[in-house]
Amino acid sequence: MRRVVQHLKNHFELFGLTPAFALDPDRLDGAYREIQARIHPDRFAHAGDAERRASMQWTTHVNEAYRTLKNPVQRGRYLLSLQGVDIGAEDNTAMSQDFLVRQMEWREQLEAARGEKNADALQRLRAELRGERGDLEARIGARIDAEHDAKGAADLVRRLMFLEKFDDDIDAAFETIEA
Amino acid sequence: MALLQIAEPGQSAAPHEHRLAVGIDLGTTNSLVATVRNGMAVVLADSQGRPLLPSIVRYAPGGEVAVGFAAQAQQANDPKNTIVSVKRFMGRGVKDVAHVENAPYDFVDAPGMLQIRTRAGVKSPVEISAEILRVLRQRAELALGGDLMGAVVTVPAYFDDAQRQATKDAGKLAGLNVLRLLNEPTAAAIAYGLDNGAEGIYAVFDLGGGTFDISILKLSKGVFEVISTNGDSLLGGDDFDHRVFCWALEQAKLPPLQPRDARLLYVKAREAKEALTNHGEAPITARLSTGDFVDLALTTEMFCDMTRTLVQKTLGPVRRALRDADLTTDGIKGVVMVGGATRMPQVQRAVGEFFRCDPLNNLDPDRVVALGAAMQANVLAGNRAQGEDWLLLDVIPLSLGVETMGGLTERIIPRNSTIPAARSQEFTTFKDGQRAMSFHVVQGERELVSECRSLARFDLHGIPPMVAGAGRVRVTFQVDADGLLSVNAREKTTGAEASVTVKPSYGLTDAEIERMLRDSVEHAREDMQQRALQESRVEGERLADAVRAALESDASLLESGERAEIELRLGELEKALQGDDHRTIKRASEVLNRATEEFAARRMDAGVRRALSGQKIASLGG
Numbered sequence: 079m080r081r082v083v084q085h086l087k088n089h090f091e092l093f094g095l096t097p098a099f100a101l102d103p104d105r106l107d108g109a110y111r112e113i114q115a116r117i118h119p120d121r122f123a124h125a126g127d128a129e130r131r132a133s134m135q136w137t138t139h140v141n142e143a144y145r146t147l148k149n150p151v152q153r154g155r156y157l158l159s160l161q162g163v164d165i166g167a168e169d170n171t172a173m174s175q176d177f178l179v180r181q182m183e184w185r186e187q188l189e190a191a192r193g194e195k196n197a198d199a200l201q202r203l204r205a206e207l208r209g210e211r212g213d214l215e216a217r218i219g220a221r222i223d224a225e226h227d228a229k230g231a232a233d234l235v236r237r238l239m240f241l242e243k244f245d246d247d248i249d250a251a252f253e254t255i256e257a
Numbered sequence: 258m259a260l261l262q263i264a265e266p267g268q269s270a271a272p273h274e275h276r277l278a279v280g281i282d283l284g285t286t287n288s289l290v291a292t293v294r295n296g297m298a299v300v301l302a303d304s305q306g307r308p309l310l311p312s313i314v315r316y317a318p319g320g321e322v323a324v325g326f327a328a329q330a331q332q333a334n335d336p337k338n339t340i341v342s343v344k345r346f347m348g349r350g351v352k353d354v355a356h357v358e359n360a361p362y363d364f365v366d367a368p369g370m371l372q373i374r375t376r377a378g379v380k381s382p383v384e385i386s387a388e389i390l391r392v393l394r395q396r397a398e399l400a401l402g403g404d405l406m407g408a409v410v411t412v413p414a415y416f417d418d419a420q421r422q423a424t425k426d427a428g429k430l431a432g433l434n435v436l437r438l439l440n441e442p443t444a445a446a447i448a449y450g451l452d453n454g455a456e457g458i459y460a461v462f463d464l465g466g467g468t469f470d471i472s473i474l475k476l477s478k479g480v481f482e483v484i485s486t487n488g489d490s491l492l493g494g495d496d497f498d499h500r501v502f503c504w505a506l507e508q509a510k511l512p513p514l515q516p517r518d519a520r521l522l523y524v525k526a527r528e529a530k531e532a533l534t535n536h537g538e539a540p541i542t543a544r545l546s547t548g549d550f551v552d553l554a555l556t557t558e559m560f561c562d563m564t565r566t567l568v569q570k571t572l573g574p575v576r577r578a579l580r581d582a583d584l585t586t587d588g589i590k591g592v593v594m595v596g597g598a599t600r601m602p603q604v605q606r607a608v609g610e611f612f613r614c615d616p617l618n619n620l621d622p623d624r625v626v627a628l629g630a631a632m633q634a635n636v637l638a639g640n641r642a643q644g645e646d647w648l649l650l651d652v653i654p655l656s657l658g659v660e661t662m663g664g665l666t667e668r669i670i671p672r673n674s675t676i677p678a679a680r681s682q683e684f685t686t687f688k689d690g691q692r693a694m695s696f697h698v699v700q701g702e703r704e705l706v707s708e709c710r711s712l713a714r715f716d717l718h719g720i721p722p723m724v725a726g727a728g729r730v731r732v733t734f735q736v737d738a739d740g741l742l743s744v745n746a747r748e749k750t751t752g753a754e755a756s757v758t759v760k761p762s763y764g765l766t767d768a769e770i771e772r773m774l775r776d777s778v779e780h781a782r783e784d785m786q787q788r789a790l791q792e793s794r795v796e797g798e799r800l801a802d803a804v805r806a807a808l809e810s811d812a813s814l815l816e817s818g819e820r821a822e823i824e825l826r827l828g829e830l831e832k833a834l835q836g837d838d839h840r841t842i843k844r845a846s847e848v849l850n851r852a853t854e855e856f857a858a859r860r861m862d863a864g865v866r867r868a869l870s871g872q873k874i875a876s877l878g879g
Contacts, residue, residue: 111480112868118648118650120637120649125807126803128853132857132861134738141675
């Protein structure tokens with residue numbers, strides 16, 4: 079694994095991609111599969127210990143890289159870290175007033191839907207937030223790839239992170255309703 | 258993707274002989290062994306032509322161990338010593354077992370996994386399962402005419418680490434080289450997908466005797482990718498039997514039964530359930546040892562009523578799996594039905610209504626898992642050439658984490674992560690001068706540790722004294738391709754090597770396995786030396802084979818000196834293999850393994866490069 083890392087500057091290169099927030103998912107998937115087809119532990123199940131171990135380590139690394147690039151929040155965070163910007167997910171929770179207000183509104187809608195056991199309302203809320211996420215991803219792409227404003231993008235990635243977590247909360251609400 | 262149609266002859270990469278490999282479905286109710294012969298996956302039957310082996314083990318008087326039909330015939334006469342559905346006990350404690358009060362066994366609670374007291378002594382579920390696997394191994398060796406190079410053993414996708422480890426240990430104990438633990442629904446998807454040239458997103462609904470799995474897979478040109486999986490490892494056909502059994506008790510107004518009567522009534526309940534698949538009504542009649550006579554009639558309607566909640570119970574995991582895959586039922590092209598319990602019409606109906614499509618039933622739900630496992634075993638054994646095999650990307654079913662302050666779970670590897678996977682997390686000391694740190698490894702989705710499965714507890718000692726918060730310990734979780742976890746903790750502030758690696762889930766140590774092997778009936782008669790020699794030879798030849806193949810294809814990655822060193826060590830191993838000292842063979846294998854570590858690393862690297870050069874965008878340095 080060290081070797082791959084030595085030669086490759088980042089996860090994007092591992093998959094033959096240019097470092098950018100906007101990426102072609104088909105190309106990422108294609109490259110990932112091409113690599114896996116050659117190094118996956120299933121290829122070395124009948125080999126010696128050394129090869130089996132190496133295969134597991136490499137595959138683990140490739141899986142982690144793929145997971146990072148596949149997920150928009152992780153990709154944004156990773157890309158910004160390459161540009162020296164830490165999005166400060168843990169301690170920097172400062173967000174614009176208007177986003178905070180909307181968060182509260184979404185929370186209220188979620189609680190209401192949960193209380194009423196209203197799956198349709200949950201579904202509508204999810205659809206709205208999915209739309210929101212799509213818009214946000216487009217803005218992050220523009221901010222990083224076109225405007226080269228890593229610092230400005232950090233705030234947007236944090237918002238995206240919030241929306242992703244909120245999606246888990248919607249899942250949990252579905253669970254409650256279905257139980 | 259119709260790979261099955263490709264003719265087999267001359268298919269292997271090198272003109273090596275066909276390596277004998279099998280797939281084993283170690284089921285709750287029945288077990289099977291299958292192999293790929295002349296390009297076709299086939300289930301291997303016993304000498305009387307019966308493909309299924311009932312997963313029943315009886316420790317008979319006189320030290321004989323009966324497995325399968327012979328044990329089944331005695332289950333009502335000797336319930337305490339005849340273990341059925343042992344799979345339910347794998348990696349489980351007494352408190353985890355449903356309906357434990359109805360089981361006729363003399364349980365011994367042991368840390369991690371229960372044991373059962375039989376007339377042949379106290380047996381762990383691992384040993385009992387190994388008896389079943391051993392019979393299947395012998396059946397395969399007889400049918401194929403040689404020692405097996407390896408086996409793929411299937412497990413429910415929703416099995417946790419403890420259950421997986423127990424299954425792998427059972428395989429080792431049965432003398433199998435376990436090439437891979439394969440998730441049952443994934444095995445079914447391979448068999449179904451290859452047989453039907455399926456492309457698109459499919460669900461596999463697998464209701465077995467004791468476990469329920471739902472997996473969502475994407476099938477596309479030679480790739481089987483599990484997107485999400487869910488299930489219930491305590492839900493299966495057995496529970497339907499149990500409902501019928503309880504109903505019969507109630508209807509016949511019977512007092513609590515003797516173990517033998519209970520077993521008899523259970524068997525009758527199961528027979529009635531099976532009869533209802535094709536009939537509207539089934540009788541339940543039994544003469545008990547108390548003289549009571551049970552004479553009842555069960556209709557389809559009554560059966561559906563009493564099991565409605567069980568059928569409903571499968572849909573929760575289905576919804577969760579779809580949500581994790583970010584899909585609705587509209588996105589599912591077909592639902593493959595697997596497991597004998599999916600024969601029940603009410604299950605078929607419920608699945609059809611939920612997915613709004615007819616379930617796919619064109620494969621025998623009892624055999625499809627074993628067939629898929631055999632196909633995968635054939636690939637793993639190296640019997641197919643590059644380009645003619647497929648890629649399988651599977652996931653872990655349950656999140657892995659550690660306990661933090663307040664009994665909460667800190668998730669380290671989330672469920673549905675593609676395996677192999679690794680993830681690290683840092684923890685800091687919370688007291689001045691703290692010298693050790695305790696870790697509790699858990700698996701599950703709940704926030705409270707008490708509601709997750711405890712896999713292991715371990716301590717890291719030797720942390721140098723520092724102020725609170727200054728000591729930093731990095732905990733790394735690694736899940737391998739079998740879905741098995743190992744955990745490493747390392748203190749990194751000072752670089753003073755305080756490090757510990759644990760294999761959790763009460764996996765057996767090699768010494769324990771050796772002891773069990775010695776204790777087992779088969780091997781008491783066998784010369785242990787002979788066995789060790791046999792094993793070291795198989796292992797050594799496999800390694801020599803692999804190194805020769807690697808040199809053939811990738812010698813250009815080596816400097817001449819490096820190549821000479823590997824060839825020297827290879828020669829030494831080949832020479833050791835001519836002799837009959839297992840220690841010499843083992844040592845030569847280890848030396849060759851070490852000598853090829855760097856070569857192995859370069860080969861992986863070259864693999865990545867070749868993958869990328871195919872895309873003409875890569876700008877890899879070096």
